[in-house]
Structure formats: C-alpha cells, structure tokens
Amino acid sequence: MDPENQALIKRIVDEQGGADIVVMLGAADAEAVEVAAETVRDGDPAWVGPLAGVQLGLPVMHIFEDDVKQQADAGVYEAQIGFFEMTLDIEGVKAAMRRARGEA
C-alpha cells in the first residue's frame, strides 16, 4: 500500500477513531491485496510508510468477496463490478483475503 494511502487512513482514524470504519479494497493482484490487508490491521510490513509500527486493527474486505456481493444491490453490483468479475482473477483475490485473515 502506497505511503499516501497509509497517511490518509492514519489521518482518518486519528480524527474519527477506528469504530465502524471498514477498508474496502479493489486491487486485483493477490499479493497486493494481502499486503494492504496486513498494513491496515497490523502496520506496514515494509516499515517505510506512515503505518510502520502502527496497529490500527481495521477490518478489511475486498469488493469481490461473497459477503460483500450478497449485501449489495444486485443491479448496482452487476453494473459496477460485473465486468471486473469476468476479467480478473477473483478466486485468487478471495484466497488472498482468506490468507490475510488467517482463515486459509
């Protein structure tokens, strides 16, 4: 996760607190997804950005996950995400999220 987004998330949590905040990812690269999830929960694993050593503990989900899709309006989801579901490796992303949460 780039330092700019780390700074953004840190600022939001500093200003509003972490309650009820969820980070929703859209990246397609499984490794990037895993690193992003780790970064907002446990801190920047590369120890270079503003979240180095900062454990925000924020929940992270990915827009491709079934739990997200099931809660969304079906028409909106299809219009906004349907194309990407057909062209990107959604199973790889889902597996990365399970690994990031320690479920796999």
Place this chain on the structure above:
Amino acid sequence: MELRGKKVIALGERDSVPGEAIAEVMRSVGAEVIEVRTECFV
C-alpha cells in the same frame, strides 16, 4: 460482516476496480463512504 451503517474507505486501483465503483456498491449496501481513492501503480 454487516456493512450497513459502516464508514467505508474505498481503495480502488486503476488497473482493477476503481474507487468510485467500490463506492457506488457501498452506497447500495447502506454504508457511508467517507473516502474514495484509486491507486495507480504505473
């Protein structure tokens, strides 16, 4: 996780799902979108 009523930070990516597409879906869930970003790795 129940997303309705949550404050969502939407982090999209230019070569994948853009932040605004994530935000539209989150609004349909009933979540409050508090920030939208689209990362670019190029």
